[in-house]
Amino acid sequence: MLERYATAASTYAHWIDYQFLLIAVLVGFWLILAEAVMFWLIFKFRAKDGRPTQYITGEEPHQTRWITIPHLVVILCDIVIIVPAILVWYNIKQVLPPADETVRVIAQQWAWSFQQAGSDGVMDTADDIRTVGELHVKVNTTYHFELMSRDVVHSFAVPAFRLKQDALPGRTITGWFRPNRVGTYDIQCTQMCGIGHALMAGRIIVETPQAHAAWLLRNSSPSVAGQQTPPAAAMDAAMAMAEVRQ
């Protein structure tokens, strides 16, 4: 149901979409039934001359069962919804499957910047690739992200992945995703972060292994790494500014 409105491009997107469908069917049934009963009663018991109203307290057992039985069915439906909801949540947010790759995601007013290991495969070395606004990832690869913020609360959201996690200054939050469809998808900030909130867009580019390897090679050679310095320097300047503001 959700895929009709938003592309699904990660493994857990489908889990969330099925959960959405399950809820839609269950509550949709109840909503339509309740509305239908209500409108039927309004029609059936519209005021007519000479028809007296019935005196019903709603406290006799044969009356309360009209409430008690639906009440029990609602509890049952709640259980049917809550169990898979918690399972979906558990598998996305509580479990961290082993990582093939790790990326660092840094939020600040009003840009996304990313850091990932260069061709040596080790983070925090000279050939790390730092990008602003663009994250290149490999399809069918499990990524851990380390999410941090330099100033205010932001939220790292990739609708196509059904991924959303707030970024908090002062802590690093680790999560995961596994893209399973090649393409370019939006990154949003979904937490009000100041006047540039609507400009805080990014792209996540899911590539085939070959394309990703080529990109990696292009960007982690020392000469090109030098070209990456300006955004990194800009980020450091922004961070320094953020500290001055404190």
Added chain:
Amino acid sequence: MSTEVQHAEPGIFRKYFFSTDHKMIAMQYLFTGMAMALIGGFFAYVFRMQLGFPNQHVPGYGIVTPGKYNALVTMHGSIMIFWVAMPVLIAAFGNFLIPLMVGCDDMAFPRINRFSYQIFLLSALVLLSSFLVKGGPFGGAWTAYPPLSASGAFNLTPVGATLWLLAVVLEFVAFLLGGINFTVTTMNSRAPGMKMYDIPLVVWMIVLASIIFMASVGPLVAGAVMLLFDQTMATGFYDPMRGGDPLLWQHLFWFFGHPEVYVVLLPAMGIVADVIAVFARKKIFGYKTVLYTTWAVGFLSFVVWAHHQFVAGIDPRMANIFSVTTLLISVPITEMVFLYIATLYGGSIHLDTPMLWALAFIAEFMIGGVTGIFLGSSGTDIYLHDTYFVIAHFHYTFVPIAIIAVYAGLTFWYPKMFGRMLNETLGKIHFWGTVIPFNVIFIPLFITGTAGDQRRVYSYAQFAEQSRPALQHLRTTSTIALLVMLSFQFVFLFNFVWSLRKGKSAGANPWRSNTLEWTVPSPPPHGNFAELPTVYRGPYEYGLPGRADDFFPQNVPD
């Protein structure tokens, strides 16, 4: 009381600024709330125009810049909840109805009552004054998450942020004073013979809402003072660089913020219960069960707050607990709605304007209720959190509460408040002109939210997936429907003012209702009851077999 009545008419100044009469204070709350609703509605018009017709000149406002957009949405949310829903639903109806319905001459503490309104008015003025200061009004969303709200360097509205916070705290003080009054008056000043289960539901619900409010607001007042210190005295309660924690605010805010939903819901449910009973000519189905479910809702509302924070960086294991409690709260609420629907069975339903509003409340609120399940279930909330799905969901609860139920109450008690009937034809035009566009505004927003539209952005130009023309058509549809809905509100304003002078004279009890407020003249005189009433039965004895009349007022002896 009798000496009060013999006083000469006080001067204008004493009458309007220092009157301690509960009906006068109720009217002041009502008109202040309605004036604020016009302002909040105007803001909705401006930012919806920007979303429907991006970057165009908005007639009556101008170009909406990002900073102004943020301020508009922040002020729309704050005003509609704190300065419209609360003063109208709790303070205006509470002040007007409680003494009249429990059968006493005034509130238990009339001077505290007066003080409460004065502080409320001050809070509204402080909020509005933030439009005049350098940097303009606060734009960090009505939830005001720090560090954004804590530092002028981040939010660029250093003065506006502080004024917003001061205004909110003053508003809380006003409603703490009011809440004490509503609770004490209902518990101590009831007419002889009125037992706990003879109290009309609307009074019960306003009292329970006041208790929930008073019990939940304390932590937020403390949190607001800490935020005020962070803003003005460079403390670091919410600053992680200095050992503070931004999440602390979120917990304090939502510990109040979620019960607050029920604080405004309960009075609305109470109004609807009373209206349905009168116009279906029926006893409320399971009066006591309605009360038990209300208590259950009140209790559960204190243990659901973190469902606003599933993805906020709290321990993910905590989400499971709050997901369960959130779905649990659906049980008493559903039961309450079922009881209202069951009340219609066997009735004699008169579709006068107040009844139309009351029935629309139930029909629309159910949509708001069931869409909450998508958000309360933690798995789907990962995707839907902070999208337009959330906006559509809570407007399907808040519009029924603060607009539809308020109209049910206003059209129902207008004859008692002003002594004249509203025009029924205009009332029905206004009803359909409000309810139909309301659905056309928010159903498209469910879809854009499902498609991933995030909240609180003035433009989707930067986001390829959200810039699809199909989504823009939906946003434009929503905006046009809003224009229609807003324009129909002038029908109500006209009807309201016109009927004050030209309406048909109402008499004491035009709806043939049972409760005590209909036993006094319309409008009720100072001191309310010429002779304090005695109560013999519950408030909903309609259609009692063996009586000529289909109603049986509470004060008529057997």
